[in-house]
Amino acid sequence: MTTTIAKFAHLQIPLEDVVKATDNFHHDNIIGRGGLGHVYKGQLQRSGELITISALRLDRKHGGGVIEFWTEVSMLSDLRHPNIVSMVGFCDENHEKIIVTMYEAKNGSLKEHLSNPNLTWTQRLKICVGVARALSYLHYYQRRGYGVIHLNVNSSTILLDENWEPKLSGFKVSIKQSLNRMDQVFLSEPIGTIGYLDPEIEKTKGVTCKSDVYAFGVVLFEILCGRRAYIRNDANRLLAPLVMQHYENETLPDIIHPDLKNQISGYQISVRSLRTYSETAYSCLKEGRSHRPHMLSIANELEKALEKALKFQPPPPGKFGNNLEHLKIRLNDIKLATHNFSNAYKTSTSKWHTWYEAELNHFNKENPSFVERKSKSKQSNRQTLVVIKRFLSKDEELGEELFFTELEVLTSIKHHNIVTLIGFCVEGFEMVLVTEKFFNRNLSDYLGNVNDMYILTWEKRLKICIDIAQALIYLHNEMEDKKMIIHGNIKSHKFGIDENWVAKIEDFEFAVFLPPNQKDEAMCERARFKSKYYLDPEYVKTGKLNRESDVYSFGVVLLEILCGKYADDQIFLKKSEEGLVHVARGNFCNGTIKETIDPILKEETRKMSYISNRGANKDSLHTFLEVANQCVAKTKDQRPTMTVVLNELEKAFIFQVSLPSLCVYITIGFILA
Secondary structure (H helix, E strand, C coil), rough: HHHHHHHHHHHECHHHHHHHHHCCCCCCEEECCCCEEEEEEEEEEEECCEECCEEEEEEHHHHCCCHHHHHHHHHHHHHCCCEEEEEEEEEECCCCCEEEEECCCCCHHHHHHHCCCCCCHHHHHHHHHHHHHHHHHHHHHCCCCEEEECCEEECCCCCCCCCCCEEEEECCCCEEHHHHHCCCCEEECCCCCCCCCCCHHCCCCCCHHHHHHHHHHHHHHHHCCCCCCCCCCCCCEHHHHHHHHHCCCCHHHHCCCHHHHHHCCCCCCCHHHHHHHHHHHHHHHCCCCHHHHHHHHHHHHHHHHHHEEEEEEEECCCCCHHHHHEEECCCHHHHHHCCCCHHHHHHEEEEEEEEEEEEEEEEECCEEEEEECCCCHCCCCHEEEEEEEEECCCCCCCCHHHHHHHHEEEEECCCCCCEEEEEEEEEECEEEEECCCCCEEEHCEEEEEEEHHHHHHHHHHHHHHHHHHHEEEEHHHHCHHCCCEEECCCCHHHHEEECCCEEEEEECCCCCEEEECCCEEECCCHHHHHCCCCCHHHHHCCCEEHHHHHHHHHHHHHHHHHHHHCCCCCCHCCCCCCCCHHHHHHHHHHHHHHCCCHHHHHHHHHHCCCCCCCCHHHHHHHHHHHHHHCCCCCCCCHCHHHHHHHHHHHHCCCCCHHHHHHHHHHHHHHHHH
């Protein structure tokens, strides 16, 4: 022991100074009570400077604590980290043993604030990140060739300074271990606090750095749920098994702190941040230490969650407030309708979404609810069918932005050629939009399929194009307050067709909402998320999205409708890696554009039936071809406005519908004569 004392001699503080600093350990200065004794606040003169200190005084009445005392002195004397308490010194005099650290608990311990409604989600994340960094430092960044296993991580040993910065304390049972053996079992008696104790300790009779990981995971869930890890005389005394059960049953939102749940439903918290956080916390508690991540990985994931929270821009005040209450649908109702998002109800999936079909039994402002979908062959009331669009993107902060963008657009517009929003849900980790069901599917479902393309007569194709053109004119020029929306992702997959063969634009998650008096273009760096065969080449170069970008993409769709195939069909890719547009441009310049036209339309033109309305009029085709070619011009200055496009499409339609009428009139006149 003499050798040990000599090693730390430079840290010794005279008892007289500590007594003076704490006013002779006056009870008014007690700021904490622990297993080793009371903690006092005081003012200590040190190197000519008056500093505020915390003094842990070992309780002499109960004896013991000597090993813990020297363990903490030994640990703190070597540690230097902004999220670990800073040691000032110690006193070992006249049977008094006192550890003196900087006073870094102006806001008490984390334990006192778990259910604090004023502790924001961002503040909670910053606390978690700070503790994770401290533990990473302990486990991996010791310059002396060893790491430290803390073994006492809990919400009581995490102190909060005046800026709510966490300071890890409580090193009385910590263990130093060689860096290359941090993952190996160190034989030990069960050490730790009830509720935070790694279950593997009992199985292996030892501890590793993963024991800290487990305890930290419990702390993460304490912060999320707003309750202690252990509550005596409670049916769910231990928090850890409770959260594991809820997480695995996908019901974790049920036990999230009520204030956090309210902030989620009030669009004040990033859902993606919350998801990243909960996944990280769950990984810390996994059975078997090998399945738990290291603290470096945990710190990185928590930093991502914090970054997502800081980047998250909540909607403007009032935008998604009580004025949209009538559109809110309970998550439980959506789960009931889809049998908890069962694959049986899934219709398609992508990187950011999964789509489901369900049946609305009843829906009104007061009581939105679902019933499960009937089989397609037995649907009695088609009007009740809806599409449920579930936003996924677990690892992409973009998913949240996409959801709120689409929600903002769909609640700001109303047009008969734009999909109708029925309701939405932001609850727990879920973000869901509910829209009308298109009973004649999407335009993309017809392209490339000869049998389906026979259904799309030339007249129907023209009507679809006119419908979409009308919707784009509304978005570009006719919204209230002179606002403007650029869809930004026009392609054949985005055009739904209802039971009356009316076409509507859907999927507005990539839209750009421009306020009045703003230049009619916006910087947008989302080109990597869209199909290159529909992308405006100027947008690809400049990153600037404008109305002409929509015109270009719409021009590609016009060509698809004309050809009856996708823009990236192998027929076109064999001729050019740029697909349909490049091939069509070349054919147009060479006067061979007719080679690109859907053979079905050529067949209709040859038949020229007076009874069928499928015959494609040559003037109609020519007018259509001209405007489609103009839309896909390489520069925006060469492209027409959507108003001009609509005029030309209507002209093509008039050419088309006027011919059968004229022929019927001549035929009837001949018979009468």
